[in-house]
C-alpha cells in the first residue's frame with residue numbers, strides 16, 4: 001500500500017539529508033506510528049507519501065502507483081485516496097462545520113445528493129452532528145480537529161495521514177481524537193500518524209517506526225514510544241509522577257480494546273481521604289464508534305466534580321468507582337487535563353522539545 005525503496009530526501013541548502021536511505025512497507029489496514037525527535041524526518045516522510053514533495057533518491061509507491069510517474073496535473077486525483085490531518089487543523093474559517101466537510105466533496109464533483117448524505121453521516125461519526133452550523137472559531141480545539149478528521153475521511157480514503165494531530169490539544173481531548181483515529185482504522189482505513197504522544201504510542205501497542213536523523217532505527221509491531229526521546233519519569237517530581245500515572249490510567253482504560261478490567265497501577269495514586277478507588281473498568285469498547293456528547297443542547301458544561309460539603313472540588317466523577325467512563329464526553333468537556341494539572345497553555349511549545357507523556 002505504501003512502499004519506500006531506498007528513499008533519500010535532501011532539501012536544498014542543507015548539509016545532511018532529512019531522510020537517508022529509507023526502506024519502509026506499510027500494508028493495507030495497518031495503524032503505524034512514526035515517532036522520533038524533532039527534526040528526525042517524520043513530516044518529510046508524510047509529505048513524500050502525499051506527493052507534496054519528491055525524493056532526491058529512491059522510489060515511492062502508494063496505492064500501487066509510482067509517485068515519480070504521476071504528473072503534477074494528476075496529483076490532485078491521486079490525493080483523493082488520501083485523507084490528511086494536521087496539528088493546526090487547517091479549517092476554512094469562513095465556512096461552517098458542514099460546509100468545511102462538504103467542500104472537500106464539492107471540489108471533486110460529488111453530487112448534491114451524495115454530499116447531503118455523506119456529510120451528516122460523517123459528522124455523526126466524529127460526534128459533531130449537533131455543531132454542523134457552527135463556524136470554526138465557535139468550536140474548541142478538539143472539536144476543530146474532529147471537523148478536520150471528518151473532512152479527511154468523508155470521501156472514505158484508503159489512507160489517513162496524520163501529522164501530530166493531537167499536538168495542539170490537551171491530554172483528555174487528545175484521547176478522544178486517538179479513539180476516533182482508532183475506530184477509523186478499525187473500519188479499514190490505513191492510518192499513518194507522526195507523533196510525540198508517547199503515552200498513546202505506548203498504550204495502543206501498534207506498529208512503531210522510529211526515525212533518528214533521517215534513518216529508521218526501529219520498526220516494531222506492538223511497540224512503545226521508546227526511550228530515544230522520552231522524558232524519564234525519574235526527572236519528574238513525585239507530584240508530577242502521580243499526575244502522570246493518573247492520566248496514564250485514564251488513557252489505558254479508555255483505550256482498552258476489549259473492555260477488560262484495568263490492572264491496578266503498581267504505584268497507585270494517593271486520592272484524597274474518603275474518596276473511592278481510582279478508575280473503574282470502562283464499559284464501552286474503544287471499537288465502538290464515538291458517540292456525540294449527549295448533554296442538553298450545545299452548551300459545553302464542566303465535568304461533574306464530586307464535592308463534600310464545604311470543601312474544594314475533589315475527584316472528577318468519572319474517576320469514581322463504578323462510574324462508566326465516557327471518553328468522548330471527557331474530550332468534549334475538555335477539562336480532564338485541568339483537573340489533573342496537565343492542561344497546556346497556549347504558549348507552551350512542549351511538542352517541540354520531546355514526547356508528551
Ligand SMILES: Nc1ncnc2c1ncn2[C@@H]1O[C@H](COP(=O)(O)OP(=O)(O)OP(=O)(O)O)[C@@H](O)[C@H]1O
Pocket residue numbers: 011012014017018036037038039040041042043044045352
Ligand atoms: N523545506 C525544507 N527546507 C529545508 N530543510 C527542511 C525543510 N523541511 C524540513 N527540513 C529539515 O529536514 C529535517 C527533517 O524535518 P521534518 O520536518 O521532516 O522533521 P520532523 O521529525 O517532522 O520534526 P518535528 O517533530 O519538529 O515536526 C530537519 O532538519 C528540517 O530542518
